[in-house]
Amino acid sequence: MNKKTVHIRIQKQSLVLDYFFRGRRFRESLGLKNTSENFLLAKERAAILEKTLQTLDVRMKESGLQKQSLQPEILKQVISDERSKTVFGYKLSRGLDDYLIENFKKGSNERHYRDSVNSFINVCGDIDVKTVAAGEYHKFKEWMLKERSYGTALTRINYLHILYDWFIRKNKYTNENPFTKLKPRKKQNIVTISDEHWTIILPELKSQSLELYNYIYFLKCSGFRKEEALQQKWSDVYFDKDVIVVTTFKDNSNEELFPLNLRKNELKKHLLEMKENSVDEHLFHLRNVDIIKRFQKTLELLGLPKYTLHDIRRTFGSYWATRITQIQLMKLMRHKS
Template identity: 20%
Template sequence: MSKLIRFSKRVIDALPPQPQDAKARENEYSDTEVSGLKLLINKQGRKFFYLRYRHAGRQRSMKLGNYGELDIGEARLLALKHRTQLSEGIDPQESAAESGITFRRFIEDHYLPHAYASKRSANSDHSKFKIHLFQLFGGRLLTSITRQEIQRYHDELISRRAPATANRHLALFKRCFNLAILWGYMDRNPATGIRMHTENNQSQRFLNVDEARRLWAVLDNEQNQIAAKAIKLMLVTGVRREEALQAKWEDIDFDGQLWHLPMTKSGRQRFVMLSGVALNILENLPTKCRGSYLFPGRKSGQPLNNARKSFQRALRAAGLTHIRIHDLRHTFASLAINHGATLYEVQHLLGHASTKTTQRYAHLAADSLREAAARVGNMVSK
């Protein structure tokens, strides 16, 4: 017998698993706000949203999504959408199965417009689809992609990329399929249950002064000077790649020598101090760049999508290996500390919201800390 409750996060989180000795595999609860919206809880404590409905004289049900991946508001919206289809004589399950939409079409027509309207990292998502995912899954029907295929892709990717990169791809898969469920294009998420790879975020590569100078020198001869100058700016400011590529001229205050970042990874705005070298890079950008974005891409009105190809060419020319663009940020921090900056100063230069993040550079400050401790010791002993 289904129990009537008003779905809320507090109430659902407190609901217990189905007892192990119960005959039924799952316990069912009904939402008081949306007719037919159910929550099922199995003996392992997993919770699922379902829609129970009647069509053409038959009692039917369809899974909407897992609780946690689909929140209560999204489940209600999806249930209401399907009930609208029922009022028009359409079976929502058959409608989803017959839609025949491909992965590429769903991403280009539905996911990306939503992402650009709601995500700061939409440009990064777009790049993942173009460079990696469309090649393998673009022409496939959305509903035909299997969990095994996604697992295989996730496992294979770490042979070419860092575990963190593979995990970002998997998270993107999960989000896309959750939205496909929410919007009625499929009724299950094939990426559900696939585990993230273990990440080692402490593994870092810093360029020393000589290596940084070699990279700087070869960038002068890079064929794509827009990308080369973007890379140089990252090296001398420590900003993240997306922060640099999304920067606009309106964010630059030449008189105050400040760069305003209206939205950062932490969700807060901050200001970047512009050195004379950084200002020189900006002042010497080609006149044609003086549009909206500091570093425009090939498409009119769009920023440079990715500087990776130029970066890889520059690394080869400089004889450098095992360097990522994000390591330029680590290099900026390490060079600053090795030349007298404190961890407090580096925290603010990089825009870290917490000192905990900056502590990864603490070992670089060991020599200056020893010198400070020695000065105190000398003063006291005298």
């Protein structure tokens, strides 16, 4: 770098960062008017930019990019904070791959780690491991608690905590672990959906969206986990043998058979009706987030409790708990214990 100091200039009553990088001069408008408060903010941004330029210069040298080896337009993009994280930083997605290579073979743990990191990336982006701090953690935590169940939020955050413990041990992260583990809630009474409420919910769903109705009714008849249901294909359904092949969500390599002939064949009848209107190999074409929002909106419209999709599974399990043995129930629910 020819010049490491980033200067704050005033241009047409607005604050501008003026600096040199690899023999070229750049000016970056902050979009801030020249006030004492904004000037302090500009100083903070200048300090961050200066550190970014220093780090970027080292990384470019390590990558074999010599002085002025990039076009000005490309160089300007690379300098931006977000761009430097994406192109030259140790991204979270790459860190996860390194962690899994060292610690795990493919299996349920890998899926949980990938789901946790992908959820974080959806909210905060695939940013440099070193840039994750309390702000990103709280943003992610708030989103998880709003859009997902507490149990899912706990799982995602706790897996990220483990991942960052590894980053710290490998000197990939030098601060304290930014992910504070959530504590399990005290066990509460199992929430189930009464038949009376089902008689209100199902007709309303059917009037709003046939596809959403088909999905919710499928969960009611099968007790599938919501992710298991979304990944089902028609090639998994064997009407002649009265079974559907399900890949257990918590163990991606484990396939089990689920009966279609429970409770007077209600699931089989439902699938046969769906099959008549199927358009491709998938049973459902819905996004997890959309399902949750639309289901909750329907419950609110009807003035019913805020049931979760997992409460549908609990309702299914509670019904069969009094009708079959514990071992049979474990197999039906695909529980390991």
